[in-house]
Amino acid sequence: MRFCLALLLPLLCLPVQAAQLTLELGDTSRQWQSADLLAHPQAQEIRIDNDVSYKRTMHYRAVPLAVLLEGVATGDHLQAVADDGFVAEMPAAPLLKNGPARAWLAIEDPAKPWPPLGTGKPSAGPFYLVWTNPQAGRISPEQWPFHVASIRRLEPVATRFPGLLPAPQLASNDPINLGFSLFQKNCLACHRLNGAGDAQFGPDLNLPHNPTEYFQPAFLRRYIRDPQSLRQWPQARMPAFSPEVLSDAELDALLAYLAHMATRKQP
The missing domain is CATH 2.60.40.420 (Cupredoxins -  blue copper proteins)
Structure with missing residues (x-):
């Protein structure tokens, strides 16, 4: 057991690396690097009260998700896939709204990593879908996917x-x-x-x-x-x-x- 922990601890201490997000919103796909998203013209610092994953107030550099969803219509259906097997099925309409509940893609800066989600756990990065004023849209905890690797436009679940x-x-x-x-x-x-x-x-x-x-x-x-x-x-x-x-x-x-x-x- 001690040998396993000795191998694991260095991995948990590794610095956060730059990451890639894949958007599949039509016939083609686009990859966004974390550095490009951090420097996006509409990226800004936001405050999230009662963050669903961290259970406290958090601050992120984030881009309004709607600006990344080019060509997506309010009647479309989107799926956010995390690298741990979590798959959020979401109608596009709430994600495209400017408010009062607004969706943001928070981007973890490798130079300023987020805290771990718990003892022995990684952070919510590199990409995390968060909401400002979520109560106004009755946003479910399942609509806050973290470790997001891709966002896809698909046919409805039914x-x-x-x-x-x-x-x-x-x-x-x-x-x-x-x-x-x-x-x-x-x-x-x-x-x-x-x-x-x-x-x-x-x-x-x-x-x-x-x-x-x-x-x-x-x-x-x-x-x-x-x-x-x-x-x-x-x-x-x-x-x-x-x-x-x-x-x-x-x-x-x-x-x-x-x-x-x-x-x-x-x-």
Whole structure:
């Protein structure tokens, strides 16, 4: 064990290196180097209160994300892919707005590295999608991806992954369909369902078993609201979904979707 730690500690102390972000927004792709983004004409110093990842006020040099999304329309769908398997599925419209909730790409300066996310952990860099005034847009914690390696324009989730769809006979305003939308926003970044999804981070939420099948309802609600209140371990990554992010009515709809999909398992 001591030998492994001796090898690991020098790696954790290595200086931050320049990085590359890939944007695939159409027929071609573009690569941005961190140095170019730090020097971008619209790069500026911003303050983020209650940063989702650092749990405190942070200051970043950042570029409004909208200025990097050339050719993207409000009806498009984007996917931010992190180098650890986290995949944020996001409609483009909120990312293109100038406010009140505004998306920024924070860039880690190799000369001024960000602090680690925890003991033995790296920072949130080299690229981190952050928000100013996120409450105004009801931005979910899953819409703050860090370690971002690429941003892609893709077909909507329902088109790419039909295995996620509820039964087609349900009314459009059925709570289960609302739950499907909430699942895309809050869960699909880490989890697959019926094997469908691009995330490589968390377990499948339907195969072999759906959480509504093995959690008592009260404990499942508690787990979503505050995962650490039920299971504590140093490397836990699931965020707490407060009522400000996911209302009680929305939580009901999300659980209705999960319970419905337990009856629609597909190998």
